[in-house]
Amino acid sequence: MKTGKKTSLAATKTTLGPPGFHGPNKHWGPLAAVILLLGALLLQVFVPTVLAESSTDGKSGGARPWSVQVDRVDPGDVSLDPSFGAAIYESLLEELTKTEQFRHVFRSGDRNANDVPGLLILKTTVKKYTPGSETRRAVTTVSGATKLNVRVQLATRDGQIVQEHVVDGDVRFIGGNLRATHNLAHNVAAALKKSSLSEQAAVLPEKETGNMSK
Amino acid sequence: MNRNPILSSRTPMTSFQVGHGLAFLTVLLSLSVASIGQNQGEAQSPDPGSAIHVTEVLGFENAKHNATGELKLQYGVMQFQHDGSAAVQVSISSIQDIFVEEGDKQVGGTAMALGKTAAPYGGGRVVSLFAHKKYDFLTVEYLDNSGGFHGAIFQLKKGQGETFKKALVANGAHITPPIERTPTQNTLEVKDENR
Numbered sequence: 001m002k003t004g005k006k007t008s009l010a011a012t013k014t015t016l017g018p019p020g021f022h023g024p025n026k027h028w029g030p031l032a033a034v035i036l037l038l039g040a041l042l043l044q045v046f047v048p049t050v051l052a053e054s055s056t057d058g059k060s061g062g063a064r065p066w067s068v069q070v071d072r073v074d075p076g077d078v079s080l081d082p083s084f085g086a087a088i089y090e091s092l093l094e095e096l097t098k099t100e101q102f103r104h105v106f107r108s109g110d111r112n113a114n115d116v117p118g119l120l121i122l123k124t125t126v127k128k129y130t131p132g133s134e135t136r137r138a139v140t141t142v143s144g145a146t147k148l149n150v151r152v153q154l155a156t157r158d159g160q161i162v163q164e165h166v167v168d169g170d171v172r173f174i175g176g177n178l179r180a181t182h183n184l185a186h187n188v189a190a191a192l193k194k195s196s197l198s199e200q201a202a203v204l205p206e207k208e209t210g211n212m213s214k
Numbered sequence: 215m216n217r218n219p220i221l222s223s224r225t226p227m228t229s230f231q232v233g234h235g236l237a238f239l240t241v242l243l244s245l246s247v248a249s250i251g252q253n254q255g256e257a258q259s260p261d262p263g264s265a266i267h268v269t270e271v272l273g274f275e276n277a278k279h280n281a282t283g284e285l286k287l288q289y290g291v292m293q294f295q296h297d298g299s300a301a302v303q304v305s306i307s308s309i310q311d312i313f314v315e316e317g318d319k320q321v322g323g324t325a326m327a328l329g330k331t332a333a334p335y336g337g338g339r340v341v342s343l344f345a346h347k348k349y350d351f352l353t354v355e356y357l358d359n360s361g362g363f364h365g366a367i368f369q370l371k372k373g374q375g376e377t378f379k380k381a382l383v384a385n386g387a388h389i390t391p392p393i394e395r396t397p398t399q400n401t402l403e404v405k406d407e408n409r
Contacts, residue, residue, distance in 0.1 A: 072363060082313035083353045086365025090273040107362030134320050138330070138342035174327065176319060178271065178367070 065118045066197060067104040068096060068154070074125045081131070087178050088124065088150070091185030096122075099189045101197065120162060123153045124188075127166070134176055145172040146180040152188050154197075165191045266374055270294055271351070273366035275358060276302045285368060285378070287385055292354070294368075304356050309387035310363075313353040314375035320346050350375030354382075 070092050073085040089108075097105045102120075106113040113119055128149035136144025147170045154163040169184020171177065265284035270277045274294055277283075283296040287306065295301040320327070322345055330338030330345075352368040352375045370378065383389055 081315055082311075082355075083315055083317075083351050083367050086273055086353050086355065086367055087271075089363075089365050107358070107364070109357065110362040111360050133318060135318055135342060135346045138320055138346075139339045141339075177317070 064103045068102045069106040087181035095185040095189035269369040271367040311355040
């Protein structure tokens, strides 16, 4: 232990010693290391704060006038496996919560959503479904993809459609079949976030309050 | 004159590589066969009321995705307990519908997937042919205390899904009778795409 201390002390002395005492290479090496360390420290301090600021900008500073209630998935004319319907619904709830675009994300039938102002209802209708096979994907790589194509509509309580998107969700190579539902929900959340809900929000609440007072 | 030494130096190297590849494949195949054999040996129909080992894929309130644990029926509730953590439960009377489907999954997890990718001469594909297993997927649709709809998916050993569904119905779970559907254009399209 003592020897270790001595060597470490010696090392510090050499690094922090007067400049004229050592050769040019020995002098610049530790200095560069100190500069690098300082640089890393600065990065650690400033980058998270900048990121935090930008993320709060993304949340539009808490101005989220809309809440959303996710409806159960309508299989439409497609014979969709019940597990897929449930997985799409649950993944949508999860992904919409992650985006933080909405003040509240409610489940279908949730009584707490009844009195919430600015509530939008997300309706999902399956347009196309190709059941795949994980084994076929693993063996052939090119076949066995699970594909989903859905139409999502954001509507107000009185049925006025605010937004409509057609979104795909596939799993082509790695992963189980249900991964397609996760990918689909991720794409839906991204499509909703990309569109400018906040601009429409300025117009629609008036209409909604008008309808509610009727 | 010069060719012989070159050939003699290359041949052992190639045979070494082939031998190495074959050994790798043998290990992968034996691992996959062992895991399938082990799982098939365990597959038994559950005794209603007793706990069965399941994987909660998603949707069960307050349970993590892909958590393994014990699923059981007890005093009017369906209870899932992840290994070593607190049990999560829903009232059986709140269950709206139950579905059982058969599914096929690759076994071995991430380690096996990486091994298959690294296997030479496309050996990973051969392993994939054998390294899969059939499961039952149990979808339970239920309402929470505030009326919110949930869809929970559990992965069970083959044959356990129907037994558990029957046990749930016997304990008071609702199910809607399957509706006969006439094949429409879209479903036919789906069938065509599968070909």
